[in-house]
Amino acid sequence: MANNAPGKHYREGMTLFEVMDMFPDDQTAEDWFASIRWPDEVACARCGSLNVLVGAKHPTMPYRCRDCRKYFSVKTGTIMESSKLSYRVWAMAIYLLNTGIKGTSSMKLHRDLGITQKSAWHLAHRIRETWEDAGEKFEGPVEVDEVFIGGLEKNKHATKMLRARRGTVGKTPVVGVKDRGTNKISAAPVRNTRSVTLHRFVSDRTEYGAKVYSDEHAGYRFLRNHEVVKHSVGEYVRDQAHVNGVESFWAGLRRGYHGVYHQMSPKHLHRYVREFAGRHNDRNQDTIEQMRRTARRMVGKRLKYASLTS
16 A cells, blocks of 8 residues: 555555455455464364364354364354354454544445444444453553533533533543553543542553643542643643643544534443544554454454343
8 A cells, every 4th residue: 555645654554445355255254254263273162172173064153163062153252243244244344443533434334335224333333342441551651631522502402401501511521541652542431520530540540650641620639640731821731741642532532423423322432432542542553453453352242232222
């Protein structure tokens, strides 16, 4: 892929034509998923045994464990389990969600992949389930900030709720921590922005004694090794004190909200936040490695449609 465009040009991207050539049929896509799940030898997806018959006579499950005597497929025990969508559709969806930096709507997946919008919505949420939190404590220095996600009060129908003047009414707070050393993000919706909530969020994600930068929000007061930049008086950078990195992440999330998804319900907001944070943390990888990472993280996860709608 040509590297003559702005952005992270050192990455090796993939064009849509290259992805289509990579997965010309469903068998090729299935073999790709199998090679990632079992790079050395096929193991039973149910009991872990290596005593596996490959090429079993079953319409959908080509493997049979000689120990537990059960059939299984590449989808068994993964986020793809019980899915009737083809492996090729799954592979293309993984590509689209990894490369759509502002997100990819279920309507776009519906049109591009030729599946129903309902299936596309479930498919997208299952792929989002593979993006995990950074899962580590940041050594710092770190930036911490919050954003409120939701529609404008002035746009709400009068029957929904009384409109209020405060811009955060009816919105869900999301807090994020960015480590300057690794440039990784850890973000999640929270119930409120009180001190106890914000302090616990920061302490759960940073090493003891790590340098913390924030704005002057009262909820961050008395954080350990803490320095504040005062936005209220027009101060945005003072030496090393700023939160520009995490605010840049919020800008991308907002663009996805307003330009692609248009709405992120509080029930599923954590999935969208995890998508943007996970894609941010993988952004330095080549496109094919981003896809491989997503495929690897599918194992051991399950998200049924009933769980999303109940």
